[in-house]
Amino acid sequence: MANYIIFLAVFLLASASGHPPLQIDPINPLVNDRPVINSVVVDPLHRLAKWIPIHYNVELAVVLDEKQVPADDEFTAKGKVDILFQIPLDAANLATITLHANLLSITSFSLTHEDGTDIPLGAYQNDTDITKHFVHIPLQSGTLQQGVNYTLHAESVAQIFGHKLNGLYRSNYTKPDLTLSWIAATQMESLHLRELFPCFDEPDLKATFSVQLIHQVKYTAIANGLRNGEPVPVPETPGWVKSSFNPTVPMSTYLFAITVAEFDSALADPALFGKPVRTWSTPELIARGGGQYTADLTARLLAYFDGFFNTVYPMEKMDSAAITHKGGAMENWGLILYRTDLLIYLEGETLETAKNSMASVVSHEVAHQNFGNLVTCKWWSEIWLNEGFATYVSYLGVNEVAPEFRHLEWQINDALQPALAFDAGPTTSKLRNDAVTPDEVDNAFGTITYDKGASINRMIEGFLTLGTFQKGLITYLEAMTYLGAEQDDLFTHLQAAADGDGIVLPATVKEILDSWTLQISHPLVRVSVAGDNEVFITQERYANPGPALWYVPITIVTQDDEPTLENSLPKLWLTDTQAIETYQHNVSKWIMLNQHATGFYRVLYDDVLTPLIRKQLMINHTIISPLSRSQLLDDYFNLAFRAFVDIDTALELTTYLAEEDHFTVWEVVFNQFRNLHKFISHKTDRNIFTQFLLPKVKAALNRIGLPQNDTIIGADEILRMKLIDWACSLGDEECISHAKNLSDSWENENPIHVDIQGPMFCTIVSTGGKEGFDFIWNKYFNLDILRNNALKTRLMQGLACAAEVENLQNLLNAILTQGSGIALDHRLPLIQRIAMNSIGRSLVITFLNTRLDDIISQLGGGSASVVLNILSSLSSQLSTQEELDRVLKFMADNAEKLDGLSDNEKLTVNNYINTVRTNINWMNQWGSRMISWMEINPHPEEQKDNMAPGLSPSSFVVLVVLGLAGFFRGDW
Secondary structure, three states, rough: OOOHHHHHHHHHOOOOOOOOOOOOOOOOOOOOOOOOOOOOOOOOOOOOOEEEEEEEEEEEEEOOOOOOOOOOOOOOEEEEEEEEEEEEOOOOOOOOOEEEOOEEEEEEEEEEEOOOEEEEOOOEEEEOHHOOOOEEEEEEOOOOOOOOOOEEEEEEEOOEEEOOOOEHHHEEEEOOOOOOEEEEEEEEOOOHHOOOOOOOOOOOOOOOEEEEEEEEEEEEEOOOOOOOOOOOEEEOOOOOOEEOOOOOOOOHHHHHOOEEEEEEEEEEHHHHHHOEEEEEEOOHHHHOOHHHHHHHEEEEEHHHHHHHHHOOOOOOOOEEEOOOOOOOOOOOEEEEEEEEOOOOOOOOOOHHHHHHHHHHHHHHHHHOOOOOOOOOOOOOOHHHHHHHHHHHHHHHHHHHHHHHHHHHHHHHHHHHHHHHHHHHHOOOOOOOOOOOHHHHHHHHOOOHHHHHHHHHHHHHHHHHOOOHHHHHHHHHHHOOOOOOEEEEHHHHHHHHHHHHOOOOOOOHHHHHHHHHHHHOOOEEEEEEEEEEEEEEEEEEEEEOOOOOOOOOOEEEOOOOOOOOOOOOOOOEEOOOOEEEEEEEEOOOEEEEOHHHOOOOOOOEEEOOHHHHHHHHHHHHHHHOOOOHHHHHHHHHHHHHOOOOOOHHHHHHOOOOOHHOOOOHHHHHHHHHHHHHHHOOOOOOOHHHHHHHHHHHHHHHHHHHHOOOOOOOOOOHHHHHOOOOOHHHHOOHHHHHHHHHHHHHHOOOOOOOOOHHEEEEEHHHHHHOHHHHHHHHHHHHOOOOOEEEEEHHHHHHHHOOOOOHHHHHHHHHHHOOOOOOOOHHHHHHHHHHHHHHHHOOOHHHOOOOOHHHHHHHHHEEEEOOHHHHHHHHHHOOOOHHHHHHHHHHHHHHHHHOOOOOOHHHHHHHHHHHHHHHHHHHHHHHHHHHHHHHHHHOOOOOOOOOOOOOOOOHHHHHHHHHHHHHHHHHHHHO
């Protein structure tokens, strides 16, 4: 049977068109979106009563690879904490202390009055509702008095988790001698400090923290506060020391952070900022200069944000630490923790795309020092005040300290367009969410909070102007320092700034912004001819039907205006009770709304106005601003996929692309054509697609230049490498020749620039046959992964581009063969990369069928969960019923082996299956129509531009051809 399956796979491959995958795309894009469940409000059941924590004095003995005393358990943290607290003057007398504790082994509680007397306590009890994470500690007699200081002493033992990446958890890295070095690190947002020691774990309950960490002498301990002197020996335990840290400023519990690791640091240039700024990582990476870029970048950002917001960074230092295993980054005050690839920059090894990501993430985390740390959301329902503002402000920061990445423009690709897409989906949520329970709080961190929040802030900047918005934010930060904020606090300060600067608005700031933060989705704004000299401008709900509308700022630019506007002040507003407005305009000329894409809405023009815009693009596209061009394409493709407009209309707007140079526009083109690129399997369709897109890609690439030019950096270099990636993947002869020339000249020193190594390695393998495959394999095999991990990883990805079944099958077999030369860390990613290869998809399905036991035992450590990683990559690539049937048959045939998956994992598998079904439907409904249009319009830029408004000639021809095809098939 196995031989038959392999034969069938090879037969199917022979009839298909193989093409190498794009290399700039990630193996498995990270998606952190989960629906926020809008529960019935049960507040205050999941909120504490009114407590006033004042100070935490924390001592933790962190046990990693050696026990402090024989009674220790491995990977634990013995904790002692003294919590100084009060109850407020307006609170009732309380006979029970209630605070948070979760997953702890608590050994004791004791309570002391401010006069030093002990107050007897009864036995503590965990709340019967385990989702609350409450622990109740009764007084044996009497009650707590208002305004009196009490100290609660708690002793407990916490786990250093190995199965999750929050609370106090363990990570590791491999040292040059191939031994493993452990890392203890924290992730306390949103509700996880309660897993380290008992505490009042809510964002509004701020206090100062003093910390002492007991650890082995070989480790370096870091915490929020500045270390107070050198570590001192612990007399009773030789080889262990205690590191003490100065008190912090008042901060929320979720910002508490420590790390214990064998780390060294790079110090930022002291001239950049007035306090010490360091980047911490492994001694090897620091010795190679890997921490200097982000240390200096952090210092520059701290200085910039202090100046821009008239604040003073209040901590004594800023440390950033690189953690091998981490979801992203966390803005802890004084100790920001990052995943290693988001913090360590190595000259000549780190891609420009990765450098851009570092600048973006570092700016986001440093922006949090004001938006989140200094002023914190009062409760998690207001988390957009933290994350939406940190995201928005991060673009300002990168624009200042790394302007080559052009983040004031890039933010529409990075935030606006993803947020618009997600906000139209079934799992969107309100910006001010309804999260109550811990699970709901964790689910609130996603595209809406970050990207829609940032985009709404950018829209506010547009209708208030940056200067007025800045004034409002300055007074907001001043008034709310060390406090918890609600969105109405922000709106009050923005209103005062608007009034002070004479900004005229159609309603109060609160009324305007409530319409955006208290409901889901966003408007579709239509522009249609009303007469010879006027148009109707209307709003409706784009998705997720409901009765409510928005206050919509409408910026307008026309054929008679200057190409760019001084600012994005609205020409008119639509209100939450107004669906239509009339605007005077000569309808023989084009008109465009949402200049520079500052508004959070989509725009659709009628059949008269759309061709006028297209004609302007063909004549001189630069008259329309780049961001407006980018959003126009993003709007029209998304509108087409929701049947607001025909897909032909969206495609016709791409006819000018041979002249397009702007990276924000090409990013939309890549995003909209990526599915076609992945899913097309037949040679004829592949040729049609290539004939349409490649000349446009080539024209743009030729203007930048295929040969390496070290003066091209930042956004321009990222565009260049993506154009090269697409050109090579589409089979451009010049790109293939360039790859071959570089490989021919590669003897000792690698001549291929780091930014295009991915596309070049892939092209060498996919077009070079056995010779090209063997060349890259030899380079891969002879590299030390510890010293050259980035290069070795790119070589591994290049191997997965092989166009020969035999080479791909040999790779798959080598993954499960001891001593084959495939690095341990590359075995699973290599399968995922082969799944991205149009030829490899079928082989990976067969591989799952025939080697599942080995995959589970060798790659999953006995757990079937490893299959999820493979299916995650496969599901994004598969688009035919035959492929889906094979996956379903694999699941059915191996149901018993996969039965050990958890309920959540089984749900994830179902989601992957649904992804394939979605891909099939997309290809049937849209992909085939796009190919049909491209077949008739291979070079539409050569068409005449004097077409009449309405149905274009190309649209008419497509309809005729499709109609005749239907007649001959017998559909009529």
